[in-house]
Amino acid sequence: MTWFFFCVGLLIVAYFTYGKIVEKIFVINPERKTPAQTMADGVDYVKMSNTKVFLIQLLNIAGLGPIFGPILGALYGPVAMLWIVFGCIFAGAVHDYFSGMLSVRSNGASVPTVVGDHLGVWAKQFMNIFALVLLVLVGVVFVLGPAKLLAGLTSMDVAIWVGIIFAYYIIATLVSIDKIIGRLYPFFGALLLFMSFGLTIGLMFSDREFYSVGLDFFTNYDPSGLPIWPLLFVTISCGAISGFHATQSPLMARCIQDEKSGRMIFYGAMILEGIIGLIWCTLGLSFYDSPELFKAALDAGSPSGVVHEISIALLGSVGGIIAILGVVILPITSGDTAFRSARLIIADFFKLSQKEIIKRLYIAIPLFVVGFIISKVDFNIVWRYFGWANQTTAAIMLWAASAYMYKRGKFHWITTIPAIFMTAVVIAYLANAKIGFNLDMSISTIMGVVGAFVCLGMFFRIKKA
Template sequence: MLWFLICLGALIAGYFFYGAIVERIFSPKPERATPAMTMADGVDYVPLSNKKVYLIQLLNIAGLGPIFGPILGALYGPVAMLWIVIGCIFGGAVHDYFSGMLSVRANGASVPTVVGEHLGNAAKQFMNGFAVLLLMLVGVVFVLGPAKLLANLLEMNVAMWVGIIFVYYIIATIVPVDKIIGRLYPFFGGLLVFMSVGLLIGLAVSDHGFYSQGLDFTANLHPKELPLWPLLFITIACGAISGFHATQSPLMARCMQNESSGRFIFYGAMIGEGVIALIWCSLGLSFYESTEALNATLANGGPAAVVHEVSTSLLGAFGGLLAVLGVIVLPITSGDTAFRSARLILADFFKLPQQGLPKRLMIAVPLFVIGFIISKAEFGVIWRYFGWANQTTAMVMLWAAAAYLAKEGKFHWICSLPATFMTAVTFTYLANAQIGFGLSMQIANVIGISAAIAALAVFLIKFKASPAAETESSTAG
């Protein structure tokens, strides 16, 4: 358990120390009125308390990713926990902070508008299509996951649960944000935290020792010998860094009442998600005696089967039921906001005001029809496309944040370095994966690393970045 506590301590320290550095570089202005105050419309721009906004943000970003991803990542061994901690502090939380705060500065604009403002109109148009694609994949993934869990729990047809969840999504997508999301999600957020901690305690008092497979961080323990690079960094997304969050942060940028709350809401919610990912990765590494045993359960029912088996074994029938319900709530409360974000992006693109219900339905109904059709595809294929699209969105958002800092004469390396890393990850994966070009890993590595170096070089040339000057500027600020 000591290793878990060290990782947990590192995440908390990251919030207080590195989070403070990120905040100081951005320089929030508490006296500046936020979009929630200047553009209140009673539908999407609704002032909410910091506590509510934080818990809603946590639920919005914490879908299946920080549970299913770390479970699948545990197949690689303890090195997965290192990625969660390092990725979350220096990548994911930075990404979420800037995606939220740049949206606040842009009157609550969605991610395509934010990206376009700092990377140009071509990037904006690319993100308009790409973000909607990602959100559709997220919405579908977050329908199928809970539907399978509910079907296992209540022995009912998966297709029926898919239909029920889609009906709920339609309602939650079109009603004002404070009617369902603002009222129920803070409670669900508390349930999520309670259940995660409950499972950790259950593991601690059970016969299962922490990290029964050992703590060798140099070994790749994947039973199918899948390569650690770049697959681990695609598999564990939401618990470390996730572009999906860039589509969700603007929702709360429209509800936040003061810029000084940004670190708590955006950086802090990502740290909270990192803790959830840490718990589930630890469960995967500890509950099963080997990665082969974990993989056998995955083969018989996917990550949903692992969630059910671990929860009922550690907490008993009733406690396990509550834990599974907590896990079910997670993707549902992200799936509905995924479709809501897609509606807002399309509304911005078509310049369609969303105060009137008919105009909301005009966008929402076609989205759900397409989403239902996509849900008929194989879950594994959808998940792989989701993983790549997710990390590609994170890469683009980080480059946009780096461009903002460079133009402001601030220390851009807090964004440009993780952006460079994610460029290498996404291009290598696309070059090698079967859903991409299917090239050999050797060629894929050359493509990925070359793309990352080229992207950084173009960025430095375009913005004429001077690290020394930026350091002085950020220090003076």
């Protein structure tokens, strides 16, 4: 547990140090009016307190990613914790800060518009399609995951829970953001905190250690022999860096009171999500006596089965159920805003006002029909495509942030270096994976590195303002 608390400490210190550096390089203007003040519409542009916006941002971005991803990533061993810490500080939190603040500077624009403003029209049109695909995949993934957990707690079938969750999504997507999301999320946040701290305390008193082998960052413990590169950096997404967050940050960019609250809301929420990821990664590393037993538990019950088993074992029946409910609300509170973001992206594209509910229905109904159809596809297949699409979106958003900085003569490397790394990851993953081109790993790695530096060369052709 000493290593766990050390990693948590690094994340907290990073918020007050590196987060401040990022904010200083960006250069905020506390006196500048935000979209919530200049474009208030009572539906999506609604001014809310910093505490409420922070909680909503955290619950929006913290879906199944910081739970399922770190659990699956823990198969590789303690190296997974390194990626969560350094990925979160230097890539994920920076990504979230820029995706939020650039949206604030663009009147609360969705991610395709933000990308288009800084990378050009072709990038905007590509992101319109790509972001929609990602958001629908997210919505589906975040229906199936909680539905399986709830089915394990009750006698109701998974299909029934899928229908109930979809019904909630429809309502939450259509009504004003402060009617359901703004009122329920503080309660959901309390459940989330109980889950996080309760399981941490339960693990502290369980006397469990990392696979009984200690800290060995240079050993791949995965019983299947899956390579750490590039799979770890796609498997653990939301706990370290996630493109899905770029689709969610504009929702809160439309609600923040001033630019100085951006570091707490965007950078800070990602740091807290990294801590949640560390908790579940540590649980995965410590709960089972060996990687083989851990892999067998995953094969038998998927990550949702592992969540159920660990929660009940560490906190008992009542505490375990509360913890599981804390896990359930994460994907549900991200799924509803995923569909909400998709609605807003389509509305921006067609320049369709969303003040009247009938116009929201024009977009929402087809979205949910498509989502329900995809929910019938095998969960593991949907998760793999979601992972790649998620990290590709993150890479594109980082390049857009770099372009914004480069054009203005600012120190762009704080976003360019993680953009280069994530570009290499997603290209190598697509080249090697069975859902991609199924090429040899060495060839895939070369393609990833070359592709990343080709993107860097194209980046430097951008004209400075």
